Amino acid sequence: MTFVKITEQPSLHDDLETKSVRELLEEINEEDRKVALVVREAIPQIEKLVTSVVERMRRGGRIFYMGAGTSGRLGVLDASEIPPTFGMPPTLVVGLIAGGDTALRNPVENAEDDRQRGWEELRQHDIGELDTVIGIAASGTTPYVIGALHEARRHGILTACICSNPDSPMAAEADIPIEMVVGPEFVTGSSRMKSGTGQKMICNMITTATMIRLGRVKGNRMVNMQLTNSKLVDRGTRMVVEELGLGYEQAKALLLLHGSARRAIDAYREEHR
Structure with a gap:
């Protein structure tokens, strides 16, 4: 059976260069409105993941996000916001991106195609059975992520993924696949748009719910936030x-x-x- 990437299907909108700014903005917004509804459908899987993560983190486990390009940047972003928001050490939620920190601002050629590199980076962090590895890739086909998930799972580590295509190779390596199928992007193949928005929402949900369950919020207040300004x-x-x-x-x-x-x-x- 051939794997079909919905993320690469033609946009539902065409002749974009002929449209006015108002038309472009309204049509982008039309597509964006679909994202929250699709994320809502994924809540049962997100709940399953958060429940498992909380139990592991209470025993000393960590979260590792793995991604390339936009997906990797969003994982690093979510991880970087945990210490200032919840007063937790930066070692508890870690974002790894193919190509390293250079790739946060500039593309690193062929970095995402290295199937072994992700697992090598996890080993540098002394990855263990209490940890959780969450792969992020809109396509669900990124070798850097797939290789890391495969090895993590082989070593008894909980694996999850966030992707925008159903039944992807990445999901096949995840104990808890989170599939939010947002449909074709406004600009064909530009998964920094709806897919990126959905990934950001889900990462927010995972870590915020986890931190609340770990007692880092009182009422609705960030009582453990860092006083950085x-x-x-x-x-x-x-x-x-x-x-x-x-x-x-x-x-x-x-x-x-x-x-x-x-x-x-x-x-x-x-x-x-």
Whole structure:
């Protein structure tokens, strides 16, 4: 049976160069509106993955995103946002991209075609059975990702993937395949568009739900966020004010002393109980 890439099928829109800016924007938006509905259909698989990841991370496991091009960049992006948002070490969610950091800004020729390289990079991080490897590739055919998933699975490591084609070679190497079939792209084959949007949404869902289940959010607040700028210091101060009923300056001093809203609140309550 021939594997058909829906991601490479002709766009539902044609003669793009003849359209006005308004027409282009409205038609791009028309396609984008389909993404959230498709992601919703994938929630059962995302739930299965998050449940498994949380159980492993509670025992010391990590998440590794693997991807090339746009897919790799989105994995690195999601991983890089975990420390400032949730106050977790940068080693717990790791984004690996074919071609390394150079590929974040510039394409690295043939990097994604190396089937062995992904697993070699995972071994450099001392990958183990409590870890989870999540491959990201719109096509579902990227050798760098497929090779890494294959070896990870062979070594008893949980594997998952996010792709935009059903029954892909990548999905065949995943214990938990997440297939969000968004259909042909607005510009034929340009998977940085709908596929990229869906990948970003799913990565957000995976790590945000995981961090919440691991206790890194209180109510709906980022009480463990890093205080890396004045905006975040102000946000954290207001959290302390609301939680403890202190004045703004007292709350700010407490926050800066302890380094996070959660630690400031816990320390104050411990001292005054």
